[in-house]
Each structure stands twice: as structure tokens, then as C-alpha cells.
Amino acid sequence: MIQTESTAAKPSLRQWLRHPAWAPLNDPAAWQRLTTAINPLWTLGEVRARVIRNVIETQDTRSLWLKPNRHFRGFRPGQHLMLELEIAGVRHARCFSLSAAPRPDGLLRLTIKAREGGRVSMAAHQLEPGQIVRISQASGEFAAKSSPARLLLISAGSGITPMLAILDGLAAVSAHTDVHLVHGARTPSDWIGADELKLRAAQLPGLKIHFHGSDVLGRWRPQDLSTLVPDWSERDALLCGPDAFMQAVETHYATAGLSERLLSESFGRRAAPLDPSASRHAVTHGKPEQMFTANSGQSLLEAAEAAGLQPRFGCRRGICMSCQCRKHSGTVKNLLTGQLSSPGEELIQLCISTPQSAVELAL
């Protein structure tokens, strides 16, 4: 039978849309490339932000004011997010606390101390207004109760950043909260947010600030709390600062049987000293000669770094998944939960996994 024009099989709309010519339209990555070429903040779900201001706070600390795109879902004072920067063609992500409470103009503030040799902190200081950065949604449980009657904030160095946001948030909701801030820095000029806090004290009649300059007064001792804040043991307390400082305060609370009163936020704990009696395990990655050893108790990330490798990482606390890697074989223990993995193939996070047997990784 001869097919006339009207009886010839016409492609359905669906077949027509599947034609290779339209392939880019069915590819979300292609759409993302197209939209971000028009405006780098127009993404299909990815959270990005434009740098609005880069403000000098102290000689080694700057605040970045960011305008996030519409995919950012907001945050509570005390929470943090991941900032991802491309450095020499490689993406590196690090956690930063939001240092101002949510604002009507939607701007976010990150206050970043430059660490010596620090990849992301140093690069963040170089960001200029107009540049676009990737950020994550905010997360974290570090926060004051919704309407605390009495609060104690204990911080040192850059550990002030979540406290600035918490005090900013309190000023917006309950001006009369009875809150003591005990903060330490080397000198008054190293005190991040000093001017802002002085203004805050004028806004919040219940705020008392105790500054400790360690260059003149020596290291602050948690035992001094009872002089500064006589009812310290009856207050909910939030703690953030360098490792040794936090450990001293945590020990003080534990000795007083008050650990449950204290909520801590760590910016990254130093690796615990290696236990010489711990068993050592071989970790292979790639060829058989590519091998290092790791103690049980030591994270695979620390062991790999000690062996001169540079695996990707972000938070070093099991939050961000930057260090996720495939384990081909071997058993690892989760340092946070104590849970043992299966001996077979699976994805693990190097920063919170410690070997319990020989392990083979795809680093």
C-alpha cells in the first residue's frame, strides 16, 4: 500500500522531544551551564552566593558579607555552613560559623581568621565584591535555647564568631536576657568583633562582657569563672575556641559534674596523641607499593596526611562528606559512633574512620 502524507507514521511529541538535537534540553547540567552563563546565581538547586563586602576586622581576620541565591534555606544563630573555593583548579571546602543573625536583607556574614598556610582561609581573604562562591545549607546544633533566662558564652580567638551571631539574635528577640560573655584574645586589638560587642552591650542591658587579654594577664583559667560569673554553674553555657582552651573548660565542667550544662562547638580538634600500644594496620591505595600504616584509634585522614598524602577534606568532623572515599576491603570503626563497618566494599569518611584490620582504599 502506498502511504499518503496523512497516513505516514508521524513521530509522537515524546519521540520528537527525544531527538538527539534536543539532548541539551534534557540534560540538567546543560541547563545549569546555560542559566549560570546568564547569571552565575541562577542555579538548579545549587546554593551559591555573591560576595558583597570584604571587611577587615583585625590584622588576621576578615568578614565576608554574602548574598545567597534563592536556594539557601536560612539558618539559626550558632549554625555554620561550608564555603567552597576553587584554588589552583581544585575545589576546597571548609566550615564557617555564621557570625551575624538572619537579617531582613538576607545577607550572611562569615568571619574568617587567616591560618598560616591555610588554603581556604587565605583565599577567602582575597575574595572581592562581585565574586561568586559556592556555599552549603547551614547546619549544626550549636545554639542557645529559644528564650534562655540566663546564659553564659565562653569563647577565645575566632571562637567568638558563633557568639556574635547568638548575641545579635538575642538583641532582636529579648533585650533583657541575662547573659555573660567571657572572651579571651591575645591583645585587645586581636579581639574580633570588639566594637560590635560594645554596641551590643548598650542594646542589651543584661549583657556583661569579660575580656581577657592573655599577652598581659597570661592564659585564662576556667577556675576564674566563679569570680567573673558567680552563678556560672546555674547557667546554660556555650563554648567555642582553640583546642587547649576548650579542653580546659570542658574538664572544669566535667570535674564539677556539670558537663550537661555545657554545649561545645569545635573548629577542628588536633589529632589525639597516638597510643603506642594500639595495633597498626596496613592501608593500601592503588598499587601494592602505595601503602601506609594507621593505628587503630587514628583517623585514616590523619594517617594519610602523616604519610605525605593530601586527601580532600572539609570539616574533619564527619559533617561535610568532602573526605568520602571508597573502601574496597577491610573493617573500619566510626570514631563518632563506635560502629564497625562491613569488611567489604563501601563508601567511608576518612576523617571519622579508624582501621580495625588491613584496609584497601581508592584514594
Ligand SMILES: Cc1cc2nc3c(=O)[nH]c(=O)nc-3n(C[C@H](O)[C@H](O)[C@H](O)COP(=O)(O)OP(=O)(O)OC[C@H]3O[C@@H](n4cnc5c(N)ncnc54)[C@H](O)[C@@H]3O)c2cc1C
Ligand atoms: C563547625 C566549624 C565552624 C568554623 N567556623 C569558623 C569561623 O567562623 N571562622 C574561622 O576562621 N574558622 C572557622 N572554622 C575553621 C575553618 O573551617 C578552617 O579549619 C580554617 O579556616 C582553616 O582552613 P584552611 O583551609 O585555611 O587551612 P588548612 O589548609 O586546612 O590548614 C592549614 C594549617 O592551618 C591549621 N589549621 C586548620 N584549621 C585550624 C583551626 N581551626 N585552628 C588552628 N589551626 C588550624 C592546620 O593544622 C594547618 O597547619 C570552623 C570550623 C568548623 C568545623
Ligand code: FES
Ligand atoms: S572532612 Fe568533612 S566529613 Fe570528613
